[in-house]
Amino acid sequence: MxxxxxxxxxxxxxxxxxxxxxxxQNPDMELVAVFTRRPPNVVKPLDDTVPVLxxxxxxxxxxxxxxxxxxxxxxxxxxxxxxxxxxxFNTIDSFDTHAKIxxxxxxxxxxxxxxxxxxxxxxxxxxGLFSLNRLIAEAVLPDGATYxxxxxxxxQGHSDAIRRVAGVKNAIxxxxxxxxxxxxxxxxxxxxxxxxxxxxxxxFVVAEEGADKARIENEIKTMPNYFADYDTIVHFISEEExxxxxxxxxxxxxVIRSGKTGANKDTTNIYEFSLKLESNxxxxxxxxxxxxxxxxxxxxxxxxxxxxxFDVPPAYLSPKTGAxxxxxxL
Amino acid sequence: MxxxxxxxxxxxxxxxxxxxxxxxQNPDMELVAVFTRRPPNVVKPLDDTVPVLxxxxxxxxxxxxxxxxxxxxxxxxxxxxxxxxxxxFNTIDSFDTHAKIxxxxxxxxxxxxxxxxxxxxxxxxxxGLFSLNRLIAEAVLPDGATYxxxxxxxxQGHSDAIRRVAGVKNAIxxxxxxxxxxxxxxxxxxxxxxxxxxxxxxxFVVAEEGADKARIENEIKTMPNYFADYDTIVHFISEEExxxxxxxxxxxxxVIRSGKTGANKDTTNIYEFSLKLESNxxxxxxxxxxxxxxxxxxxxxxxxxxxxxFDVPPAYLSPKTGAxxxxxxL
Numbered sequence: 001m002x003x004x005x006x007x008x009x010x011x012x013x014x015x016x017x018x019x020x021x022x023x024x025q026n027p028d029m030e031l032v033a034v035f036t037r038r039p040p041n042v043v044k045p046l047d048d049t050v051p052v053l054x055x056x057x058x059x060x061x062x063x064x065x066x067x068x069x070x071x072x073x074x075x076x077x078x079x080x081x082x083x084x085x086x087x088x089f090n091t092i093d094s095f096d097t098h099a100k101i102x103x104x105x106x107x108x109x110x111x112x113x114x115x116x117x118x119x120x121x122x123x124x125x126x127x128g129l130f131s132l133n134r135l136i137a138e139a140v141l142p143d144g145a146t147y148x149x150x151x152x153x154x155x156q157g158h159s160d161a162i163r164r165v166a167g168v169k170n171a172i173x174x175x176x177x178x179x180x181x182x183x184x185x186x187x188x189x190x191x192x193x194x195x196x197x198x199x200x201x202x203x204f205v206v207a208e209e210g211a212d213k214a215r216i217e218n219e220i221k222t223m224p225n226y227f228a229d230y231d232t233i234v235h236f237i238s239e240e241e242x243x244x245x246x247x248x249x250x251x252x253x254x255v256i257r258s259g260k261t262g263a264n265k266d267t268t269n270i271y272e273f274s275l276k277l278e279s280n281x282x283x284x285x286x287x288x289x290x291x292x293x294x295x296x297x298x299x300x301x302x303x304x305x306x307x308x309x310f311d312v313p314p315a316y317l318s319p320k321t322g323a324x325x326x327x328x329x330l
Numbered sequence: 331m332x333x334x335x336x337x338x339x340x341x342x343x344x345x346x347x348x349x350x351x352x353x354x355q356n357p358d359m360e361l362v363a364v365f366t367r368r369p370p371n372v373v374k375p376l377d378d379t380v381p382v383l384x385x386x387x388x389x390x391x392x393x394x395x396x397x398x399x400x401x402x403x404x405x406x407x408x409x410x411x412x413x414x415x416x417x418x419f420n421t422i423d424s425f426d427t428h429a430k431i432x433x434x435x436x437x438x439x440x441x442x443x444x445x446x447x448x449x450x451x452x453x454x455x456x457x458g459l460f461s462l463n464r465l466i467a468e469a470v471l472p473d474g475a476t477y478x479x480x481x482x483x484x485x486q487g488h489s490d491a492i493r494r495v496a497g498v499k500n501a502i503x504x505x506x507x508x509x510x511x512x513x514x515x516x517x518x519x520x521x522x523x524x525x526x527x528x529x530x531x532x533x534f535v536v537a538e539e540g541a542d543k544a545r546i547e548n549e550i551k552t553m554p555n556y557f558a559d560y561d562t563i564v565h566f567i568s569e570e571e572x573x574x575x576x577x578x579x580x581x582x583x584x585v586i587r588s589g590k591t592g593a594n595k596d597t598t599n600i601y602e603f604s605l606k607l608e609s610n611x612x613x614x615x616x617x618x619x620x621x622x623x624x625x626x627x628x629x630x631x632x633x634x635x636x637x638x639x640f641d642v643p644p645a646y647l648s649p650k651t652g653a654x655x656x657x658x659x660l
Contacts, residue, residue, distance in 0.1 A: 021593040025472045046593050101656055127660045129466070132644055133603075134659045136459070139620040139647035140613075142355045186606070261612035263351040263376050269613045270606040273463075276516070277599045282591035283470075286599075290469040310645035310655050314462055317469035325640050326431055329464045330457045 005029045005296045008065040010055065010085060012036050012043045014249070015094065016071035018285025020046050026289055028319045032065050062088050067292040079104065083111040086119040086306070090295045092288050094124040101127075109306035118299040120307045123291045124284040125275055126150070126253065132309050133255040133273040141259025141269060145190045149177035149198060153251025153280060161226045162203055165219050167211030170239060172246040176200040177254065188258045188268035195229040202233045204246050251280035290317040335359045335626045338395040340385065340415060342366050342373045344579070345424065346401035348615025350376050356619055358649045362395050392418050397622040400424075409434065413441040416449040416636070420625045422618050424454040431457075439636035448629040450637045453621045454614040455605055456480070456583065462639050463585040463603040471589025471599060475520045479507035479528060483581025483610060491556045492533055495549050497541030500569060502576040506530040507584065518588045518598035525559040532563045534576050581610035620647040
């Protein structure tokens with residue numbers, strides 16, 4: 001291996017912390033600096049010799065950082081930071097607002113091309129490894145259907161939606177895949193599944209004192225887009241119970257494709273990929289770090305502009321040489 | 331999409347037949363000719379207008395075929411055909427003699443580079459998609475262990491080994507993964523598993539009339555490399571029963587990695603990939619065809635020499651454009 005890859009982290013929430021930890025598992029990379037929009041003194045990287053700097057000092061590090069890993073959110077941070085940082089660094093991000101990916105890709109692509117950098121967008125597990133499996137499964141089994149199931153795990157978007165209901169103090173929402181639906185897919189039935197048939201939504205709600213729980217439950221269950229199309233279960237619990245039993249960051253899911261092969265297309269083949277994660281942010285961070293290695297290498301080879309996981313040769317994710325990979329893993 | 335990709339098949343056994351069928355599922359590709367070492371008149375492609383030619387006519391097709399898919403065996407056919415055909419065509423093959431991959435890679439690489447072709451070797455599901463998952467899983471979870479389980483499915487090598495025992499007329503051997511071992515892996519135990527703990531070998535044997543079945547059973551169960559290290563079950567059945575109940579080409583398997591993340595490496599994440607195939611050769615053929623598309627495109631871009639699944643950007647497997655992939659599958 002050549003010189004150590006110098007990495008920066010932009011944003012130090014759960015994902016940024018996960019990147020810090022993941023970098024320590026990859027001896028070919030090192031953390032050079034953390035950039036934050038919070039007061040730098042409240043941010044504590046694992047190694048206290050790593051400088052924490054305000055985001056507006058980032059341009060001073062252009063010669064000191066090979067890849068910047070963006071750990072901000074898709075709603076507010078990345079639409080601005082993605083293109084801005086891709087103008088200064090090779091970047092990795094986990095942009096996951098599906099409808100806006102084309103627009104975001106284009107913005108990062110322009111910035112990265114102009115400055116000769118490489119920006120891999122929408123990295124993580126979904127979008128990310130799940131996307132990769134949807135692509136490969138469809139390419140090798142063109143006559144078939146792909147199903148993505150998520151969970152069991154917390155959906156931040158749905159938890160936030162519950163918190164906006166009047167009388168709700170706090171809430172956590174779990175997305176749970178319906179086992180029966182998964183088994184029908186695995187049996188090669190290629191079922192038409194409604195939203196309701198694929199996932200259950202289970203909510204743990206802390207109500208404000210004196211709030212009308214029946215009304216809250218009804219408002220949640222009938223909320224359009226978020227809950228109305230699902231079987232939704234609502235439990236009212238205390239704040240203490242929420243903290244104690246519902247702070248896990250576990251998540252996971254399944255990509256399953258069932259496809260037909262053969263001259264008469266009467267042979268069934270099932271392709272399945274799944275993740276069971278005790279920590280969603282730590283695993284996502286680990287994926288970002290592997291793609292940071294790829295971004296560094298692709299940029300060295302002159303591959304500039306925005307890319308996604310679809311564009312990265314898998315060998316670039318590993319610190320091993322081609323010969324090692326062929327010998328040990330092929 | 332540009333012009334249709336013109337494909338040749340070299341070798342028309344079960345795998346070649348599968349490629350023929352798979353090409354019909356991919357409208358951006360067409361079968362131009364089949365090459366065989368058997369008398370051409372005994373080989374019948376799905377479309378009877380497709381010419382079947384003796385292997386030594388292959389050089390006449392250099393301008394008519396964009397990618398040659400090699401469907402011969404790894405023991406005898408590919409070591410010779412791989413480099414020979416890579417000197418004339420872009421190639422795809424399913425070379426699976428693990429110990430000889432470095433040597434084979436090098437031979438195909440030399441031939442392909444000299445002639446400006448692209449040869450993707452060891453394509454299929456293992457080696458192939460399983461290798462890809464071993465690589466990605468290890469890259470994203472560096473602290474962990476990867477386990478590959480095969481089956482339930484027929485092992486040709488083990489079936490052949492039984493057929494070489496004196497007094498055996500015919501035989502089929504199934505490799506069966508041990509569910510308990512898989513569940514320990516899925517539970518994140520990272521167990522040290524012996525060969526015996528991972529797979530069971532179940533044999534269906536047709537004995538010659540008057541043969542000593544006890545001796546045959548003992549010879550099978552104590553056969554070094556093939557059976558001695560396993561729990562082996564031997565059933566004696568009739569030739570009719572073998573034909574009727576044991577002609578399935580089903581196979582499959584699992585790649586599971588359990589890896590730790592977090593600052594204290596105390597968070598467990600499970601990565602699992604599995605295939606459940608009603609037809610091993612048809613599915614393998616489908617993978618070959620997707621990689622044929624990639625070989626064609628990579629060659630157009632000037633990427634010459636031998637490659638493996640590790641080197642191919644996944645987007646190259648799909649007929650969809652980058653924008654379509656980002657919109658539909660990311």
